[in-house]
Amino acid sequence: xxxxxxxRRFVAAASLAFAATLIPVPLLAEAGGAKKxxxxxxxxxxxxPRPGGLRHAPAQxxxxxxxxxxxxxxxxxxxxxAAAHLPLDKLRxxxxxxxxxxxxxxxxxxxxxxxxxxxxxxxxxYGPPPLVKMTKLFLEMNEYDIDVRIEDEGRPQLAPLIRPxxxxxxxxxxxxxxxxxxxxxxxxxxxxxxxxxxxxxxxRSIVISGDTTPSDNLIxxxxxxxxxxxEVMYLPALDALLQRVPNAATLRKHLLDSHTTxxxxxxxxxxxxxxxxxxxxxxxxxxxxxxxxxxxxxxxxHFQGEIIVGRDLMEI
Numbered sequence: 408x409x410x411x412x413x414x415r416r417f418v419a420a421a422s423l424a425f426a427a428t429l430i431p432v433p434l435l436a437e438a439g440g441a442k443k444x445x446x447x448x449x450x451x452x453x454x455x456p457r458p459g460g461l462r463h464a465p466a467q468x469x470x471x472x473x474x475x476x477x478x479x480x481x482x483x484x485x486x487x488x489a490a491a492h493l494p495l496d497k498l499r500x501x502x503x504x505x506x507x508x509x510x511x512x513x514x515x516x517x518x519x520x521x522x523x524x525x526x527x528x529x530x531x532x533y534g535p536p537p538l539v540k541m542t543k544l545f546l547e548m549n550e551y552d553i554d555v556r557i558e559d560e561g562r563p564q565l566a567p568l569i570r571p572x573x574x575x576x577x578x579x580x581x582x583x584x585x586x587x588x589x590x591x592x593x594x595x596x597x598x599x600x601x602x603x604x605x606x607x608x609x610x611r612s613i614v615i616s617g618d619t620t621p622s623d624n625l626i627x628x629x630x631x632x633x634x635x636x637x638e639v640m641y642l643p644a645l646d647a648l649l650q651r652v653p654n655a656a657t658l659r660k661h662l663l664d665s666h667t668t669x670x671x672x673x674x675x676x677x678x679x680x681x682x683x684x685x686x687x688x689x690x691x692x693x694x695x696x697x698x699x700x701x702x703x704x705x706x707x708x709h710f711q712g713e714i715i716v717g718r719d720l721m722e723i
Contacts, residue, residue: 445586445608446470447634449685450477450487452717453692454618454638454666456509457652460693462719463487464509467615467636467687471585471608476500478604478615480514488517489524491720496525502580502588503534504617505601506541515545522565523556531570533580533588535600538573575600577624585609591628593619595665603628614681618688620664621671629679634723637675638688639706640666641697648691666690669702673709684710687717 447469453462464481468491475493477484480501489495498521503511511534518530532538546553546566556562574580580588586608595601595618603625605614611633616625618638629635640662649659667675669686676684686702699716706714715723 444472444610447613447723448491449687449717449719449721450484450491451481452687452689452719454688454690458482462692465688468493469606469613474499474585478502479504479510480517481509482512484513485517485520495521498526498530501530501532502604505595505598506535507598518569519549527563529568529570531572533572535575536573538571542569542571591624593617593622593625595619619667621667621675626675626679629681632681634683634685635676635679635681636685636687637672638667639672639686640668640690641702642668644691644694644697670705670708673706676710681712683713685715685717685723
């Protein structure tokens with residue numbers, strides 16, 4: 408039996424300077440040499456909007472037959488998307504789990520920068536309110552630059568290419584010839600609604616938790632999934648994190664009321680019966696003293712499947 412890590416890899420970084428910050432993972436080697444049609448790339452694995460450390464804000468791409476489906480758009484998502492060697496001009500789908508700045512700060516920038524990189528085909532975006540309003544306001548905010556580039560560079564109109572689909576209820580989100588996407592409501596106060604997504608594709612199923620406390624709705628959505636990407640918080644490091652954010656008097660309460668601890672995420676994965684659990688949206692995600700063993704120790708108390716501590720640009 409090959410070790411689990413032999414099936415993981417990092418997508419090559421955009422530059423040697425960036426690549427030097429990555430922790431190497433052996434190249435992907437699927438059983439029998441078969442390449443999966445459905446790939447998961449972690450673009451950003453740090454929870455919270457504050458920049459710092461070696462991780463970027465939350466984002467991931469599920470790529471099916473070379474068509475990318477981007478879930479969440481934290482700060483720097485376009486750069487991470489490019490670093491993963493995903494062509495910006497082939498952007499087609501964006502999904503937001505909820506309207507929190509570490510998940511939506513670069514929503515508009517992703518499709519805007521894709522347009523500057525050659526995008527000329529429509530992009531469908533999905534998420535909770537106020538998705539339609541924020542799309543409209545982003546285009547208005549950048550109207551001057553957009554108009555100049557259309558006139559000066561001969562680019563197509565951008566606004567008709569962006570098609571926001573806003574929803575507030577759980578259930579089917581979209582389906583095409585490659586994937587079926589389903590949502591579930593999760594609990595992440597004070598942000599409502601907040602969603603998890605399940606992508607059922609040609610050779611496996613992948614669930615993205617978004618931000619949530621332990622959720623029965625999420626467990627039901629993730630039943631039997633091949634991969635569950637779940638947010639996680641390491642409680643022993645909470646005090647040190649709070650000291651780095653002196654202007655948030657009730658941040659501790661928010662973190663405890665709105666997120667899932669390492670032990671709790673193990674319980675969630677076990678109840679859902681998933682095959683592989685990927686820890687991402689790490690809180691704190693910028694503390695180098697927290698080792699992979701520390702992230703997984705309490706998870707393993709409840710979940711006996713494969714556990715992966717996510718890192719930026721890891722492909723699973």
